[in-house]
Amino acid sequence: MSDNVVTRIAPSPSGFLHVGTARTAIFNYLFARHNDGKLLFRMEDTDPERSKEEWKEAIINAMKWLKLDWDGEIIYQSQRIDIYKEYALKLQELGNAYYCYCTPDELEAKRKKALEAKEFVGYDRKCLHLSEERRQELDAKGVPKALRIKTPHEGLASFSDIVGGDLTRDYLEMDDWVIMRSDGRCTYNFCCVVDDHLMGITHVIRGNDHIINTFRQCTVYDRFGWDRPNFAHIPLILGKDRSKISKRHGAVSVMDYDTQGILPEAMFNFLSLLGWAPGDDREIMTRQELIDAFTLERVTGANPIFDPVKLEWMNAEYIRNMDDNEILDRVRWVMIDAGLTTRLSVEAHWHWMLQVVRLLKERVKTLRDFPTQARYFFTDEYEYDEKGERKHFSDSAVIALLIALRDEFSGLSDGFGEDEIEKALRSLAERLEMKPAKLIHPTRLALTGLTGGPGLFELMHVLGKEKCIARLDRAIEYLEEKFS
Numbered sequence: 001m002s003d004n005v006v007t008r009i010a011p012s013p014s015g016f017l018h019v020g021t022a023r024t025a026i027f028n029y030l031f032a033r034h035n036d037g038k039l040l041f042r043m044e045d046t047d048p049e050r051s052k053e054e055w056k057e058a059i060i061n062a063m064k065w066l067k068l069d070w071d072g073e074i075i076y077q078s079q080r081i082d083i084y085k086e087y088a089l090k091l092q093e094l095g096n097a098y099y100c101y102c103t104p105d106e107l108e109a110k111r112k113k114a115l116e117a118k119e120f121v122g123y124d125r126k127c128l129h130l131s132e133e134r135r136q137e138l139d140a141k142g143v144p145k146a147l148r149i150k151t152p153h154e155g156l157a158s159f160s161d162i163v164g165g166d167l168t169r170d171y172l173e174m175d176d177w178v179i180m181r182s183d184g185r186c187t188y189n190f191c192c193v194v195d196d197h198l199m200g201i202t203h204v205i206r207g208n209d210h211i212i213n214t215f216r217q218c219t220v221y222d223r224f225g226w227d228r229p230n231f232a233h234i235p236l237i238l239g240k241d242r243s244k245i246s247k248r249h250g251a252v253s254v255m256d257y258d259t260q261g262i263l264p265e266a267m268f269n270f271l272s273l274l275g276w277a278p279g280d281d282r283e284i285m286t287r288q289e290l291i292d293a294f295t296l297e298r299v300t301g302a303n304p305i306f307d308p309v310k311l312e313w314m315n316a317e318y319i320r321n322m323d324d325n326e327i328l329d330r331v332r333w334v335m336i337d338a339g340l341t342t343r344l345s346v347e348a349h350w351h352w353m354l355q356v357v358r359l360l361k362e363r364v365k366t367l368r369d370f371p372t373q374a375r376y377f378f379t380d381e382y383e384y385d386e387k388g389e390r391k392h393f394s395d396s397a398v399i400a401l402l403i404a405l406r407d408e409f410s411g412l413s414d415g416f417g418e419d420e421i422e423k424a425l426r427s428l429a430e431r432l433e434m435k436p437a438k439l440i441h442p443t444r445l446a447l448t449g450l451t452g453g454p455g456l457f458e459l460m461h462v463l464g465k466e467k468c469i470a471r472l473d474r475a476i477e478y479l480e481e482k483f484s
Helices: 019-034 053-065 081-093 104-116 132-140 188-198 208-224 254-259 264-272 287-293 308-320 324-337 343-348 350-360 369-378 386-392 397-410 418-431 437-448 456-463 465-482
Strands: 006-009 038-043 097-100 146-149 156-161 165-170 178-180 203-207 230-234
Touching: 006 019, 006 203, 019 038, 019 203, 019 230, 019 254, 019 264, 019 287, 038 053, 053 254, 081 097, 081 146, 081 178, 081 188, 081 208, 146 208, 156 208, 156 230, 165 208, 178 188, 188 208, 203 208, 208 230, 254 264, 264 287, 264 308, 324 343, 324 350, 324 369, 343 350, 350 369, 350 456, 369 456, 386 437, 397 418, 397 437, 397 465, 418 437, 418 456, 437 456, 437 465, 456 465
Parallel strands: 006 038, 203 230
Antiparallel strands: 097 146, 146 178, 156 165
16 A cells, blocks of 8 residues: 555534544544554534534544544635635636526426426536526626536446445436535535545545445546545444434444443444454454554445444453553542542542452443442442342341351451451351351442442452441341331
């Protein structure tokens, strides 16, 4: 591959960064970095009615969250209106575009008539054949005019696609579409070609819903006599019901997943594998591994399924393999938002919170799971799980067991480490001639309010002797009142 590979990401700020657009951006990023090329960023914000500043900012933040480091400054199409107009007029001077004086009402009437007759719905090229005298007359009256490209009227339009192969379409199905509106603003397909040409884009990688646009854009390249870039149209992401992914499938904006506790590294890895595979059985891959392995030839033609369950599995793998300090650095804000702690408290008890993270990281799927599973480490105000209570607090005999455990733990003089805690509990179980589980389950419920979680002896060590004794006393008092 040439050392001069240049790709681009070109979102439209008519909404937040959709996962489909993010996946397209990732493919462009991987291809550019694999080939030591450049990735450029263009914001397609020429439509003032649909483009909003907050969406521009949101898109940029999402790109940064995914660590898609583009090359150079962001190019805003809204700042290049005069450039597009200049090139539209050049195309007209070349004889490859002409003015159209048809009114919107007239065009709509023709469209409806064509639909009723089940004929091709496209411009009938009426104004292509206007005499110069008639044009001057209309201009003198100030009749609004748009500029249409002169599309070939016969033969086949074609282009070669790296993913889809050779694609063709009859020119009869492509009308002379508007490249510049009567107000001087140029249309998407024209602006896109001008920018891609001036930016030196060598590879246009985008969703296959753009194929119809590519046929039109190729006409612009050809009419100017410009070299076409290489095209690669990638399959669209579908929901599990095999429909195009939308809000009804859950979060759609990339940053929605950040809010849900998905790590950007996991999201990057997950989206990279939607419609592309490395050629082996790898699924958890570092960014550099993805860059090294990525080729467009391995992009599949089939539409990939966005599986949130698999995303959570992958996210859990990233959490498990992440350094504890890094996890705490990210999860502390989630803990603070949940009201479990404060910034100052985290900083003052960093070592202790590392122990909490270390205990829970094997059991969570997202960062948002930490507050739920860690709550009992931060507060004594919790209720006992209903099912757990029915199973482990259903007999008044459990009171004597908890009292015996409290006394056993209170008598530990050699520290409150995991080994000492385990030895004390198992020793008591042996004296009482019962299985340790008969003590472990009610103890866990008393100390955490839950029936599951990390190892009992590990969590007791992190809670500390004083807190464990106090919570056993709390449970004993609760049960004594319950059975009184």
